[in-house]
Amino acid sequence: MLIIDSKDCENIDKALKKYKKKYEKARILNQLRDRQSFTKPSVRRRTEVLKAVYRQQLTNGELEG
DSSP states (O other): OOOOOOOTTSOHHHHHHHHHHHHHHHTHHHHHHHHHSOOOHHHHHHHHHHHHHHHHHHHHTOSOO
């Protein structure tokens, strides 16, 4: 549960902006999407490895991205 401390004189837009930032940093939406369907640990590991390989190729300049 996200709690936003707002002052009485604080604008509602500022409070909403703080809430949105906390929401993104908490990664709640990602957790909800992950819980919608089960992925096997081997598949999850394979995707992590493929992402790491892709990032490594980008840093080495082997891919044009």
